[in-house]
Amino acid sequence: GAGVSQSPSNKVTEKGKDVELRCDPISGHTALYWYRQSLGQGLEFLIYFQGNSAPDKSGLPSDRFSAERTGGSVSTLTIQRTQQEDSAVYLCASSLVGVWGDRSSYNEQFFGPGTRLTVL
């Protein structure tokens, strides 16, 4: 079946411009996550959506970052006024169940191929 898809695969932009990154999760997955992977660094959690609940934005590095998830499916991560330190691979993941405190399932996360963002 179809996995998590992301677009674009690569994005080069100039400092100060806004960018939008898109994620299509696996159909039926209620939980969606955005991570950022910088060179030489581990994956950094950014934001988490569970169903129609308000997202947890605790990982967003600044107010220039925002994300939406429409209809409980597709998500868009927006970075405003991009800076060079925003250059990274942005990974989206989805899982079947994402209920807080759920110990009955290990809620494997399936990752998309990522969007490589380069800010010049």
Add this chain to the structure above:
Amino acid sequence: GQNIDQPTEMTATEGAIVQINCTYQTSGFNGLFWYQQHAGEAPTFLSYNVLDGLEEKGRFSSFLSRSKGYSYLLLKELQMKDSASYLCAVRDLDQAGTALIFGKGTTLSVSS
């Protein structure tokens, strides 16, 4: 707070066995994951441990000791295709939902 530590790099030869260690400190531990990530590709799930002990899956095994905050990934009969980055990740109930906290990854190079 949360902290995940694993070696930056390891090297091994084909056919050998390698053990990649991971130590963690979390406040609301709810499972440890290992992911494999080839260069330029998405991470793919390898294993999950939530209880102490060893989970075996083919050539790969993963071990967890919750009291020690310690896990290892054991790769047997190494093949060239096992050259990749191996990511240790912990789920922490005190963090957002079921989001994962990742270590920086261990880059494994397998030579012939």
